Amino acid sequence: MIKYKKNIININIEKELKQSYLNYAMSVIIGRALPDIRDGFKPVHRRIIYAMKIIGNYWNKKYKKSARIVGDVIGKYHPHGDIAVYETIVRMAQNFSLRYTLIDGQGNFGSIDGDPAAAMRYTEIRMSKITNEFLQDLEKDTVDFIKNYDNTEFIPEILPTKIPNLLINGSTGIAVGMATNIPPHNIKEVINGCIAFIENNNIKIKELMKYIKGPDFPTAGIVNNSVGIKSYYKTGKGKILIRGNHIIELDKKNNTKSIIINELPYQVNKLKLIEKIANLIKNKKIEGISDLRDESDKDGMRILIKLKKNTSSEIILNNLYSLTKLQISFGINMVALCKGNPKTLNLKEMINYFIEHRKNIIIRRSIFSLKKIEKRIHILQGLIIAIFNIKEIIDLIKNTKTIELAKKKLISKKWFIKHNDIKFLSNKNLYDNFIKNNIRKNHYFTYIQIISILKLKLYRLTNLEYSNLLNEYKELKLKIKDLKKTIKCKKYLMSIIKNELLDIKKNFGDKRRTKIKYFKFNIKKEDLIQKKNIVITLSKKGYIKYQLLSLYVTQHRGGKGKLAVKIKNNDFIKKLLIANTHDTILCFSNFGTIYWLKAHQLPESGKYSIGKPIIKFLNLKNNEKITAILAVSFFSNIFLKKIYILMVTSNGIIKKTLLTAFMRPRCNGMISIKLNKNDKLICVSLIKDFDNIMLFSSFGKVLRFVEKEIRLTSRLSSGTRGMKLINNDKIVSLITVKKNINTKILTVTKKGYGKRTNINQYPIRSKSTKGVISIKVNKRNGSVIGSTETLDNDQIIMITNMGVLVRIKVSEINVINRNTQGVILIKTSKNENVVSLQKITL
Structure with a gap:
């Protein structure tokens, strides 16, 4: 029952609960938990990067205190707690959490052992170099801006990213009634897959898998190629098995072996893993280990497991795979927001949505640039005609009492260009090829042209400056032609997307970290017994x-x-x-x-x-x-x-x-x-x-x-x-x-x-x-x-x-x-x- 202005309104409680819960669920899904398919970000990530852009916290500028960024984000864009925002910043800076870190951090940002980051007042951050590619062309009307939570600021609805972020960095989130868990991938492989899709829209997922081999985790490890990869690429859902990598060292002096673990499965805490192994040894659930040490340093991870004589390293490893997180199952659910609605996507659909996003961004960028150039060409036309009639214009202004009256006379008068007026030009071809073909012989100035003419400085009346105006006019005409081709010709548009992707690949491409190969994953009882x-x-x-x-x-x-x-x-x-x-x-x-x-x-x-x-x-x-x-x-x-x-x-x-x-x-x-x-x-x-x-x-x-x-x-x-x-x-x-x-x-x-x-x-x-x-x-x-x-x-x-x-x-x-x-x-x-x-x- 709700009272409003002394009137009693009867409401069906079941209907009200359903609607209220649905509103809450959609708010969580759209506003917090699920990433957008276009830029691969949840709102909090997007707002952090935008806040850094506003204050100029770029990759080639000085670091700024994390607290400064957190303050801007929660004060202007994200009406939530500072801890939630700072934890997001920390994760974006951890090279063991993201395959391609989006924030360059200075200070303690935690460790793979589960150590927490230092307080935000101690750490400093700036964008990573790759993050700049998410913001390119933002000022060219490529995306819509929406009001913030208190209607005092505008923030981008989406970022015009050049990078297929949702695939290269993945995402994880729990919403109401649904969840997403997308693994990261190698940027070279993803871009190769995108280019293959551009060249053949009917490409099958099986063919895409020739380019995108499988997930590529920041902590490396080994993924089983016989389980899950094909399933989640085809359906958007699946399960993969990840193992830590190891090498076997032989001590010839004592005739003993040691297992050296140098890579862990994704999101596995190293310290907790070592504690678990130690407890298994203590409780005699794993026998044959004489020593366990963490020898990790700045050169990399190194967990030493020293074996007793005549102990099978294979049996010990099987026990570790079975009883610890040295082998984990990683559930994949590729759910993202598509046009505001959650959707489970396969590999081809994810690439398709990203390419469509890039097409929309480039078209909007081209339209913005086209309008800007057309405005400049309009001004250039007025300046060129004015220079041909400069004496008459100067006389008109001198004989007019006010500037407003001069503007009216300049607008109302018809102006001409005579062919013999260009005999003083150093390059007559500029006139023949452009002015003659593109500017009418008689012309009425517009108000914008008049303002530009009145601002014309005396040095612009030289032959050289006049030629510069003609050259600029020529170049802008070519750009207009290119922009119109971009907007109208789909094939040309796709070639631009392809070239941009190749540039990203050249600048940020790196080698795969995670190995993809077969290993026996159904560990039987006898595999655990010496x-x-x-x-x-x-x-x-x-x-x-x-x-x-x-x-x-x-x-x-x-x-x-x-x-x-x-x-x-x-x-x-x-x-x-x-x-x-x-x-x-x-x-x-x-x-x-x-x-x-x-x-x-x-x-x-x-x-x-x-x-x-x-x-x-x-x-x-x-x-x-x-x-x-x-x-x-x-x-x-x-x-x-x-x-x-x-x-x-x-x-x-x-x-x-x-x-x-x-x-x-x-x-x-x-x-x-x-x-x-x-x-x-x-x-x-x-x-x-x-x-x-x-x-x-x-x-x-x-x-x-x-x-x-x-x-x-x-x-x-x-x-x-x-x-x-x-x-x-x-x-x-x-x-x-x-x-x-x-x-x-x-x-x-x-x-x-x-x-x-x-x-x-x-x-x-x-x-x-x-x-x-x-x-x-x-x-x-x-x-x-x-x-x-x-x-x-x-x-x-x-x-x-x-x-x-x-x-x-x-x-x-x-x-x-x-x-x-x-x-x-x-x-x-x-x-x-x-x-x-x-x-x-x-």
């Missing part, structure tokens, strides 16, 4: 864990080993696997189902820990147990068509399937093989074409045959017979052998016995046969638990059901015939049996 060799153990009851392989030093053959896993009652170690923290672990169950695990997902535990139940990592069904595990290091490789998974059951069934059939993991697993009743999957290995396959049984039998004998089958098949087994014998081990004459086969038994035998002692046979003896088994050495192919430089790890592990050199194991029982590799106690072995290739 590559380490690990030992994975799996117990009968399904407890799994891993330990670092480096924890177990090499021992001599025949020792007792070292406790690796604490065993629960009625449990024992069943599987041992050497892998890498980046490997994918394929887990095969007694149901013939395959599951996937990342090695780094497993728990890392000490030797007195039993680990965690594998059911916490896999969706196993009731009574389902993992019976075979396999580490795959190249699972993400797309060239896997010639790599197969070979599966063998305890009853001698063998199956070959392409690895690519298992490349799409499912949380509930997928069928890998159809198993017969009372059979289970026991061994799994990767094979390639022409590999040799060796199957080992618990009774000491071995069968060697060629991979080609096994038919390739689908994932859902059940396989074929691989080896004939008798007297309840079972398959316990599978080896795939590459062609190498130095390969020796190591076979290990339950009681810790083992031997090496040359591979040539194992003849190649057809599959589905009984095989030959690999090692003699008896009560002393026990049944076979596994075999592996080895070279002399290899090592092996064995583990017992009691969790005792031993690591020995293969070279300490004698090379003997296959029909022997072997030598002691590890001393086992009563009820202790070796359950698994793995080879380590150094």
Whole structure:
């Protein structure tokens, strides 16, 4: 309810709120938050530059106190607080905020560490040289002037800039219901794009991108060329990824590396970044850093991150990209005011609006100049005619009582030019070519011409001065012709715009700072983990864990080993696997189902820990147990068509399937093989074409045959017979052998016995046969638990059901015939049996 002159007016509150809020929103959008597409400025920037022009604070003049400019701006043009205006001035002077600074500051204007600028009474400013290009031709009626907030001053509605400022310096602002965030670009590239548009108005954005590669930030950095750039150029919206730049320095003396960060992403605070890295190191979220220092100086930025020995710089960088602002996502929303209304613009539209602005400025400038020249020509005509009739004019003035009467007589009289009157001229062609053709033989003076004639000085009556008037007349006529051509001929107008842009490019063009290249931006979990060799153990009851392989030093053959896993009652170690923290672990169950695990997902535990139940990592069904595990290091490789998974059951069934059939993991697993009743999957290995396959049984039998004998089958098949087994014998081990004459086969038994035998002692046979003896088994050495192919430089790890592990050199194991029982590799106690072995290739 509003009372006005004792009358009560009923107002709909909903309608009033809507209208009031809309008025407020548009006021914020137009008056404060969004830049104008033409000059790329918000009102506060425009008013600051205009205030500096009014007091002559140019780039080649003396500096003036910032407080002086702030006072003029808030007193005359910008009815807001002095802090807001000064903060804008500070940002316009910061070379890490604007790609091309518009203010040349003297004093403390803040730093990339977030340090504030000094108070405005201490700092001094003047325009940058490039800012002068925003004000060119302002006095030539190129733009409209509007009244200030109290109607006491006039300010330009827009600046007649020659520079596409919105693209080269970008803009950011939050309005009501909308926001703008436009990145800066390189001035050379933008001008090249503008010229390409001038030459071909139908140019496509894809072609414009050949000239304008992408954003160019004042703090440099690296922008990913595969994400966002094309999107925001086409639609006006997008998201780009920016990384800081770095180099790796090697300290040869200590054999350590250091990461030197010398460029940061745009708008990232250096001090806060260093504090964040320090906290991550302190909280052990990033490991492997021994020292962190800020060594930045006047020569540039330098953040030193010193690494510990054997620490991967790539892993540290991935952690920094993932956990800090060394890599940021920069959202782009190219919104600007177009004819007073907010609009989202693509790259071509932004260039088009700027070119249209320049066309309007040049046409208005030409019209202004044309009027001014025509006025001068009109005066010149009067002066030239007056000089030809100077004696008569002097007599008329002498014989007139008053100057007003003389003016009336001069205006009312008809004046002539006789051809013989110009015989005294030094250059008669001037008359023939211009006066004769452009001035009527009889003429009436206008009031303006009369005023100019009466102001004519005596020295202008000389032949030389008269020729100067004729020359000036000639030059102005040529200028008029040029100006009219500019106004009427679009092609000529566009050539002027092009030439002006080329001058800007020549005077202010510089090299690109920000690099645009591809980098891996989807950082996975394993990208943050150091590559380490690990030992994975799996117990009968399904407890799994891993330990670092480096924890177990090499021992001599025949020792007792070292406790690796604490065993629960009625449990024992069943599987041992050497892998890498980046490997994918394929887990095969007694149901013939395959599951996937990342090695780094497993728990890392000490030797007195039993680990965690594998059911916490896999969706196993009731009574389902993992019976075979396999580490795959190249699972993400797309060239896997010639790599197969070979599966063998305890009853001698063998199956070959392409690895690519298992490349799409499912949380509930997928069928890998159809198993017969009372059979289970026991061994799994990767094979390639022409590999040799060796199957080992618990009774000491071995069968060697060629991979080609096994038919390739689908994932859902059940396989074929691989080896004939008798007297309840079972398959316990599978080896795939590459062609190498130095390969020796190591076979290990339950009681810790083992031997090496040359591979040539194992003849190649057809599959589905009984095989030959690999090692003699008896009560002393026990049944076979596994075999592996080895070279002399290899090592092996064995583990017992009691969790005792031993690591020995293969070279300490004698090379003997296959029909022997072997030598002691590890001393086992009563009820202790070796359950698994793995080879380590150094």
